[in-house]
Amino acid sequence: ALGFLYASGLGVNSSQAKALVYYTFGALGGNLIAHMILGYRYWAGIGVLQSCESALTHYRLVANHVASDISLTGGTVVQRIRLADEVENPGMASGMLEEDLIQYYQFLAEKGDVQAQVGLGQLHLHGGRGVEQNHQRAFEYFNQAANAGNSHAMAFLGKMYSEGSDVVPQSNETALQYFKKAADMGNPVGQSGLGMAYLYGRGVPVNYELALKYFQKAAEQGWVDGQLQLGSMYYNGIGVKKDYKQALKYFNLASQGGHILAFYNLAQMHATGTGVMRSCHTAVELFKNVCERGRWSERLMTAYNSYKDGDSNSAVVQYLLLAEQGYEVAQSNAAFILDQKEASIVGENETYPRALLHWNRAASQGYTVARIKLGDYHFYGFGTDVDYETAFIHYRLASEQQHSAQAMFNLGYMHEKGLGIKQDIHLAKRFYDMAAEASPDAQVPVFLALCKLGVIYSLQYIREINIREVFSHIDMDQLLGPEWDLYLMTIIALLLGTIIAYRQRQHQAIPRPAGLRPAVPQQEPPPEHQPPQ
Structure with missing residues (x-):
């Protein structure tokens, strides 16, 4: 706690040196959050010399804990909602489900809609998207769908019985029955469950051949658990000849589906150089991904809900703590709240400098809006001195690395005005054109900018012809x-x-030939409802 206070400057004078001392003591005492913070600081070079190997040590320790806590039913669902994106694109889905939509699917489920029952079961099993984890509700929905003959629901009931909880007593026999029913219907979740039963001897004798068979069937259908277990069998040489290339292949496939343990196994391979060329940088990025799936990630939603409830002070404190742990979305959200001056806990004179700090950290992790914000802050002098050259550099990075239309437009304007760069009308037009191509939303402002640019070009041309003496004095x-x-x-x-x-008036004045009427568009059938995933 003291390390965070000194790092953020809340209630005390900010001191990164003191923060580092307290974080180090916390890590020595076994505090996982302190290890995660130190991992990020060594990775990004915040208050310490950048050291990939030191970052690897801290991140690996935390990742070991997170990986060991992953259950058969899956890990924590992390909601990464960026406040700036919600403002810039109000229509863009945040991943949260509206209460009305949830009630609609509940209504469908009560009426016997099997797909709605399965979807709600999965939502309550894992939690997320605005729905709290509730194994009792998950079990009820899966049971209803399984009784209707749905193989997916049967397979998930098998997972719940195999794992066991306060709601569902652990039972290998019951789990095996559900897995077999689902697998017989070709369900990949059931096939993977059977593979696990034969791999570890849960309710049946250990049989690596059958385990491999069922994992392959599940993997062929794209089920990440099947891909992960296949990778593990090849990696460890269980039932097959040890083959690191095959292990790498299946771990990569499972990671593309977002499986936490796949990221963890890939990180281990890159950290040790097993089957691949050793890469500390890649290993750290993968371990960081695993660490950010830990239980503490649930605070992202707590902070978001606080902000939506109007408690910006509570939200910004929670985001600042998560930002210290290296969460890019927390860094950008903390910067956004400070940028909007919505947190009274931070002095007005400190909001822009602190926002600038966190925009910088978020931009270093690849967030486009943060990179553009850095350009804006240096262009207008928010929290720093006006510096057109630095602003130009940030806009150029956003343009080249993230293909941002806003950044391209800003570069066009700076070339047009000669701000931070030599004035060049031709380059200005080039960047304006690139902005219009990058985003349809930029076409109108680009059109107006090009019209103005045309007038400027014409005036420059007139000054260069024979009557330049007449117009040379025009300012x-x-x-x-x-x-x-x-x-x-x-x-x-x-x-x-x-x-x-x-x-438009001309078009309306054109008489229509007698007997002709505008065609009535065919109404498309309403889309079938789909349950939330």
Whole structure:
């Protein structure tokens, strides 16, 4: 706690040196969060010399704990909701399910809709998307769907009985029955469950040949558990000849499906150079991914809910702690709240400098909006001095690495005005065109910018022809004022609107031939409801 307070400067004067001392003592005492924070600091070089090997040591220790805590039914579902994205794109799905939609699927499930029952069962089994984990509700929904003959529900009941909980007593025999019923119907979850039973002798004698057979069947259908277990059998040489290339293949497939243990196994292979060229950097990134799936990731939703409930102070404190642990989404959300000056817990004079710090950390982890924000802060002088050259560098990075239309537009404007770079009308047009190609939303502002650019180019051309003496003394700022370009854009917009209105009136005035009517569009059948996944 003291390390976090000194790192964030909440209630005390910020001191990264003192924070490092307290984090180190916490790690020596076995605190996993302190290990995770130190791992991130050594990885990013925050307050310490950057050291991949030191980061690897801390992250691996935490990842070992997270991996050992993964159950058969799966790990923690992490909701990564970025506040800035919600504001920039209000229509973009956040991954959260609306209460009305949940109630709708509950209604369908009560009416006997099997797909809705299975979907709600999975939601309550793992939790996430705004639904709290509830094994009792999950068991009830799966049981209803299984009684209707759904193989997926049977397989998940098998997983629940195999794992055991306060709701479902552990029973290898019952689990085996459900797995077999599902597998006989070709269900990959059931096939993988049978493979686990034969691999570890749960309710049946150990039989590696049958385990391999069922894992292969499940893997062929893309089920990540089957792919993971196949990789493990090849890695350890269980029932097959040890083959690291095959192990790597199946671990990669399972990781593409998001399996935490697949990331963990790949990290181990890269950390030790087993079957691959040793890469500390790749191992750290993979271990970091595993660590961020730990139980503490649930605080992301706690912080989000606090923000939505209007408690920005509580939200920003929670995001700041998660940001210290290296969560990029927490860094960007903390920066967003500070940027909006919604947290009274931070002094007004400190909001922009602290926001700048966390935008910088989020940008270093590849978040495009954060990179553009860094450019904006240096362009306008928020929390730092105005620095057009640095702003240009950040916009260029966002343009080249993330293909951001906003960054391209900003680069066009800076080339047009000669801010932080030599004025170049041709390059300005190039970046404006690139912005229009990168995003349809940029086409209107790009059109207006190009119109203004055309006038500027024409004036420059006129100055260079024979009558240059006549126009060389013309200064648009003196003639029309410093905001002449805004006046020009307004006139162009008005002319464009007038032309569109005129063409619409002409179109309405055209008489239609007798007997012809506008075609009535065929109504498409309503889409079939799908349960949440």
